[in-house]
Amino acid sequence: MIDFELPEPVKRQVEFITMMGQQVMRPVARYYDEHESERPWDYINMMWPTIMAQGGRSFSVEDDGGKKNGKPRIGHLMLIHVVEALSWGDAGLYLSTPGGALGGAAVDATGTPEQKERFLKRFREGEPKWAAMAMTESHAGSDTAAIRTSARLTEDGKHWVINGEKIFVTGGLMAAKESPGFVVVWATIDPAAGRGGMKPFVVEAGTPGMTVAKVEHKHGIRASDTASLVFQDCRIPFDNVLGSPEITKHDGSAESRKGFRGAMKTFDATRPAVAASALGIARASLEFVVSYLKEHDVQIRHGVPTNQQTAIERELLEMEAQHRAAWLLVLKAAVKMDARQENTLEASMAKVKAGAVANFVTQKAVELLGPEGYSCKLLLEKWMRDARINDIYEGTGQINRLIVARRILGYSSKELR
Numbered sequence: 433m434i435d436f437e438l439p440e441p442v443k444r445q446v447e448f449i450t451m452m453g454q455q456v457m458r459p460v461a462r463y464y465d466e467h468e469s470e471r472p473w474d475y476i477n478m479m480w481p482t483i484m485a486q487g488g489r490s491f492s493v494e495d496d497g498g499k500k501n502g503k504p505r506i507g508h509l510m511l512i513h514v515v516e517a518l519s520w521g522d523a524g525l526y527l528s529t530p531g532g533a534l535g536g537a538a539v540d541a542t543g544t545p546e547q548k549e550r551f552l553k554r555f556r557e558g559e560p561k562w563a564a565m566a567m568t569e570s571h572a573g574s575d576t577a578a579i580r581t582s583a584r585l586t587e588d589g590k591h592w593v594i595n596g597e598k599i600f601v602t603g604g605l606m607a608a609k610e611s612p613g614f615v616v617v618w619a620t621i622d623p624a625a626g627r628g629g630m631k632p633f634v635v636e637a638g639t640p641g642m643t644v645a646k647v648e649h650k651h652g653i654r655a656s657d658t659a660s661l662v663f664q665d666c667r668i669p670f671d672n673v674l675g676s677p678e679i680t681k682h683d684g685s686a687e688s689r690k691g692f693r694g695a696m697k698t699f700d701a702t703r704p705a706v707a708a709s710a711l712g713i714a715r716a717s718l719e720f721v722v723s724y725l726k727e728h729d730v731q732i733r734h735g736v737p738t739n740q741q742t743a744i745e746r747e748l749l750e751m752e753a754q755h756r757a758a759w760l761l762v763l764k765a766a767v768k769m770d771a772r773q774e775n776t777l778e779a780s781m782a783k784v785k786a787g788a789v790a791n792f793v794t795q796k797a798v799e800l801l802g803p804e805g806y807s808c809k810l811l812l813e814k815w816m817r818d819a820r821i822n823d824i825y826e827g828t829g830q831i832n833r834l835i836v837a838r839r840i841l842g843y844s845s846k847e848l849r
């Protein structure tokens with residue numbers, strides 16, 4: 433029997449974040465959208481002690497049979513609810529919230545137990561700090577195997593030297609500058625080896641040779657920084673390579689694909705969270721429209737036969753149905769992650785559907801309210817801009833559709849691309 437009742441700790445957390453969203457995030461959301469280059473320190477300083485009090489933000493994908501002390505794990509169920517509620521408050525501010533974020537997820541998915549302890553413990557103590565993940569390069573976005581950033585082992589074998597440039601790194605400014613944060617940089621140890629040569633490296637904030645070249649001026653999620661990072665003879669300790677320090681083989685064997693698998697494992701954990709963020713924004717728009725219509729004496733009836741529905745009822749019921757369907761996919765992807773079952777298919781399905789639904793719902797919300805919806809007086813037009821990114825990062829809609837198709841039809845990435 434499937435139990436749809438949320439565990440008590442998740443319910444309490446959602447209630448708390450909803451309160452923070454209403455009282456702390458929404459009032460400053462427009463300000464940080466309009467002052468993109470300012471970091472939201474008031475929000476960060478208020479949020480960090482709260483995060484600390486709750487044990488920090490962390491991911492866990494360890495293979496422990498999906499149970500902790502005999503009880504089912506709920507880490508990812510909690511995560512998607514937290515991300516959804518924070519994004520309902522404001523998606524840009526959510527992305528600025530200190531914590532491990534995508535960089536932490538990469539450590540958790542690919543690091544050794546010692547590395548997880550060393551790099552993730554810091555998110556449970558001290559001052560606010562951030563982690564980011566840098567994969568994308570100017571010529572390597574969807575095609576991650578084409579990355580050119582290189583990592584070379586020094587002759588004495590004690591260090592890696594990283595050279596290259598990464599673009600569009602979410603939280604890259606904060607993670608690269610605010611010690612003791614870090615950036616997980618994907619680099620190749622052998623360009624000829626393609627995916628087999630890719631490895632994740634932890635570069636600590638402030639490491640000489642890592643510089644922030646640019647911070648983007650963006651369409652949405654403007655409270656969050658998106659940076660270009662340059663690595664010029666950036667020297668890091670040997671054991672900052674995540675996972676096995678062994679250089680993987682380049683012979684097409686299972687071992688040779690390990691490097692890339694680490695990236696995929698990271699996405700299996702983070703795509704449901706991105707999907708949840710999309711749906712938090714969509715829910716904010718939906719709820720706003722419903723209460724606006726109510727205030728203007730427009731009734732929305734549920735359970736009315738289609739041939740008796742008004743035009744606006746039909747639109748709203750469709751928005752609600754799409755939103756609900758997408759959320760069920762996100763729940764499935766997260767629950768499978770908690771149960772330590774493979775969830776690549778579900779994670780991509782959830783991401784595709786939620787990205788599309790968030791765009792559909794937020795655009796419809798603007799449309800339904802006419803000039804009011806388009807005006808900057810309300811947050812609706814901002815939510816429409818903020819929603820857009822969810823169909824782009826962590827694999828675009830098209831790329832996640834490809835992953836779904838390959839999984840269902842049984843094609844490899846070479847056969848269907």
Ligand SMILES: Cc1cc2nc3c(=O)[nH]c(=O)nc-3n(C[C@H](O)[C@H](O)[C@H](O)COP(=O)(O)OP(=O)(O)OC[C@H]3O[C@@H](n4cnc5c(N)ncnc54)[C@H](O)[C@@H]3O)c2cc1C
Nearest residue numbers: 565566567568573574600601602658825826828830831849
């Ligand atoms: C605000 C923002 C934040 C980001 N944050 C991060 C981050 O933290 N870390 C990081 O590493 N990257 C980040 N990215 C980069 C993001 O992941 C890439 O933009 C994305 O993967 C797409 O890559 P691309 O932009 O190079 O587009 P391209 O790969 O050049 O694709 C262009 C278009 O072609 C489509 N396309 C490509 N290949 C195929 C195919 N085989 N079949 C069908 N369609 C295809 C794509 O879907 C897309 O619509 C961020 C981007 C933005 C805008």
